[in-house]
Amino acid sequence: MNSPGTEARHLDGVRILDLFAGPGGLDVAAHFLGYKSIGIEWDRNACETRYAAGLPTIHADVSVMREIRFDEIPKSVDVLAGGPPCQSFSVAGNGAGRRALDEVETFVHRLVGGEDEARIDEELCDLSLTDPRTALVLEPLRWLIKAIETEGRDPYKVIVLEQVPAVLPLWEVYAKVLRSGEGRLNGVKYEADCWELKTEQFGVPQTRTRAVLVARLPELGVVEPLEATHLPFDLHRGKRKAAQADTLPTDSAVPGANHRWISMAEALDAASTLKDSPVDVSRFRTEGKTGFFVVSNYGSGGDPKKRGRRMSSEPAFTVTGKISRNKVYKSFQEYEAGRSDRFTIPESGVLQTFPHNFPWSGNDQAQQVGNAVPPRLGMHVLGRALRGTAPSDEELGDANTWPNVPRVTTDELRRLGCGDRSQCPPDSHKITGSRRQPAP
CATH class of the missing domain: 3.40.50.150 (Vaccinia Virus protein VP39)
Structure with missing residues (x-):
């Protein structure tokens, strides 16, 4: 310092x-x-x-x-x-x-x-x-x-x-x-x-x-x-098939002090309306409504077909460092055709409740x-x-x-x-290949 x-x-x-x-x-x-x-x-x-x-x-x-x-x-x-x-x-x-x-x-x-x-x-x-x-x-x-x-x-x-x-x-x-x-x-x-x-x-x-x-x-x-x-979100709700994911039911807030949990769609929709927001969910909209489902990166016993699914009307899975590997589908038809999308970094940050414009670097x-x-x-x-x-x-x-x-x-x-990097962790500023570090 x-x-x-x-x-x-x-x-x-x-x-x-x-x-x-x-x-x-x-x-x-x-x-x-x-x-x-x-x-x-x-x-x-x-x-x-x-x-x-x-x-x-x-x-x-x-x-x-x-x-x-x-x-x-x-x-x-x-x-x-x-x-x-x-x-x-x-x-x-x-x-x-x-x-x-x-x-x-x-x-x-x-x-x-x-x-x-x-x-x-x-x-x-x-x-x-x-x-x-x-x-x-x-x-x-x-x-x-x-x-x-x-x-x-x-x-x-x-x-x-x-x-x-x-x-x-x-x-x-x-x-x-x-x-x-x-x-x-x-x-x-x-x-x-x-x-x-x-x-x-x-x-x-x-x-x-x-x-x-x-x-x-x-x-x-x-x-x-x-x-x-x-x-709380019911993690043990009845298992849904991917074919049901495009129905995307909407729940209303629970009266009283406790409110229903917040869904992915609600969070991302709200972030997308803010000024100069990098969050754009228009690719997931059909007739003005945001709808998609997420297939987790984590398999069950190594079988990709058993990987968990969440609808956009539900909260996200735990956001991990592998969130960019989760596959996002707008519809079951796109799922069948193998046409998937990914959450962007700003969208992933919003699911963690970081501000929509947080400067990830x-x-x-x-x-x-x-x-x-x-x-x-x-x-x-x-x-x-x-x-x-x-x-x-x-x-x-x-x-x-x-x-x-x-x-x-x-x-x-x-x-x-x-400072002059002399007290930073060893090799933490090392430049290798195309992974160039920012100038001091």
Whole structure:
């Protein structure tokens, strides 16, 4: 990080530190709630998206930042947030993290208990041989301990963590430890709780389940569970044949406090009507109505014919980094003829509840979209964690459009985040073949 004047301007008033920040799902949520954040992200492509979006970022490894660059984090930061890489814990991954979950839990107690960190690091290295991402789920705890043990730093007032549902038992261990204040927590206790949250119940037009932990210092009050705003989608509804997909029934909103989940068609239609929107669903319209069905990239037992299907009048499947491989058909006739379409990056982002004009940049944009926290879910979680309330309708409405970011701001943030690249992750700026990186 360099240019003190520029750095001060961009980092002034930063409250939230987003570990494993990705393209900015939590940071986008924080922005629309009126909070300023800074993210740490090792993937150069995600950093390019963040720079283009005007999000303060440090291009670095989270562990390296904690170990030797901790003083670069603004002292105004009082909220620790993050979603450690989840692939090793995910059902879609090889399951190394799930098999090691019990062992990972023991490291929580050992870290807090004050065991020699060099020995712990050595054992974590052995644990990570199968999948190096597994041990990263311990980083938020290590950052908390670092803040408590560093002179001139205050303990974080709020902690927000999210992961795949398989990590919920580990979050429960985290919560118990945070409530205790034992060992290296030096008597610092938190009110803490964790839950499984279904994204469609918070207005996200996809089915996705996340394990979320929220912890707050006692003076901020008890952590209350989040209140769902929408009804759950019935994943076990009767199986529909592809031939039925062009009927596209429309449901009305459920009266009362809870509304029906939001469908793909509703989300994409709404985004397409916004000014200068890159979302154009006219290719899916028949007689003025948007209609299509999606065939998932994931097969069942390797048989493509058994792959899941969702109609446009339903929420999307979980948006993953392979969303661009899902096939979209306007009608059964096109399905029979093998004429498929794909979701564009802006459309995929909208299904994640990113603003329609969010400036996706760099390479591997589908992976960036799939790795992100849905900002709308993030607004509900951060709203509850930081101020004890859900986001207002006005805040949610504003979250549909991202503000224009001048090129000079993007360039300044890239210099702040990458500098001369000497402290960026090794080989992250390497140019290979046609995959040329943006100029510094």
